[in-house]
Amino acid sequence: MLAWLPFRPTIRMRLTLLYGGMFLMAGVVLLLLMYVFFQDAVSYLSPRQLLFDGNSVRVTSPDGTVRTMDTAAFNQWQAADFLARSNSALNILLRKSLTMLVCLAVIAFVAGYAMAGRVLRPLGRITRTARDVASSDLHRRIELDGPDDELKELADTFDGMLDRLDRSFDSQRRFVANASHELRTPLAINRTLLEVQLSDPGVSPDLQQLGKTLLATNERSEQLVEGLLLLARSENELTERRPVELSEVATRALEQTRGEADKREVELRSKLDPAMAAGNGVLLERLALNLLQNAVRYNTPGGWVELATTAVPGGGELVVSNTGPVVPGYELEHIFEPFRRIKGADRTRSDKGVGLGLSIVRSVVRAHGGTIEATPRAGGGLTMRVRIPSP
Secondary structure (H helix, E strand, C coil): CCCCCCCCCCHHHHHHHHHHHHHHHHHHHHHHHHHHHHHHHHHHHCCCEEEEECCEEEEECCCCCEEEEEHHHHHHHHHHHHHHHHHHHHHHHHHHHHHHHHHHHHHHHHHHHHHHHHHCHHHHHHHHHHHHHHCCCCCCCCCCCCCCCHHHHHHHHHHHHHHHHHHHHHHHHHHHHHHHHHHHHHHHHHHHHHHHHHCCCCCCHHHHHHHHHHHHHHHHHHHHHHHHHHHHHHCCCCCCCEEEEHHHHHHHHHHHHHHHHHHCCCEEEEEECCCEEEECHHHHHHHHHHHHHHHHHCCCCCCEEEEEEEEECCEEEEEEEECCCCCCHHHCCCCCCCCCCCCCCCCCCHHHCCCCHHHHHHHHHHHCCCEEEEEECCCCCEEEEEEEECC
16 A cells, blocks of 8 residues: 555554544544534524614514613623523534544544554464464464565564474474484394394303393383384374274274283273364374373272263363372473473383373374363372364
8 A cells, every 4th residue: 555655664654654644634524524513603693683763772583572672781682692692602513523523533443443453464464373383383484465564574584483493393303203213223133133042042041131131121222213203203294184083093092002901900991982083093093092001001000091082062082091199280291291201200110111102192182283181180190181173
């Protein structure tokens, strides 16, 4: 709208011109209406019809009433009549002016709101893009068109920052994936060599014990590499989403966890109602499996783990509850970070994972555009509540 100006139309200049022009237009309208109203009010001061007869004066009112009075009484009457009619004209002018002021104020507020929305519309676009980026969509850009003002400069700066962040995160994910992939081969070779050595009946007991220790360490390293690979893949946003039945995903995860639960003397419970979600079935199955394994491993003998699925407005919900040690509330914000465990957990045992399970869960939830909430149970343990949007 202001592209014809010979200088850069900054946002301050645009607001100044818009609101200054509105004020000027309102002043012109007010001046014209005041002139019309005053002209109408003056009509109430029309002169009386007078008839002089010697020392007396006869006055005829607009309604036809005739009054006869002497000169002194006429002068008093004329002064009082002029004052009354002028007050009446001023009152009429005041009422019409107030009515006009209220109408102009309403019009000014509506027009100002519309103009402010038009000027600040790019800020709304920047805010929506920032909200999308906050939900792990680093590929979104503002790409704001329009005059070269402060808002376009802000949008271009924001786009440049997103480009750098996107390249940085992509480089980090590629590095983790490549490094993890390169580590799988030597770890597999080490495992094979150790298993071959342990299968030799002539190996001494000391070497067998050393081989079992090295094999357990190698197995833990393999779990770490697999977790890093899955974490790197799940950090990426899903480009293709398909309908997934969460109850079927939960059933497969339960079957894979049942053996470990029996070994640890943990009871598995389930309440699986149909719940449809949109996403990747393999990643969602891994999500349920990680939650179940975490609930089983950080439990107590004789405890229980309950898995439930249900349909909620806008998607499906998967809930995993378990008994176990009491979890302090201040620890909940850290349990989803990689390689973080609750204080007091044994960090040397390989049977409790490598500290990536819940990090992978959070990454899968983010990739699906869902939410995850962890709340401690009163008697110990946690309740994990995951919601995934529906197709």
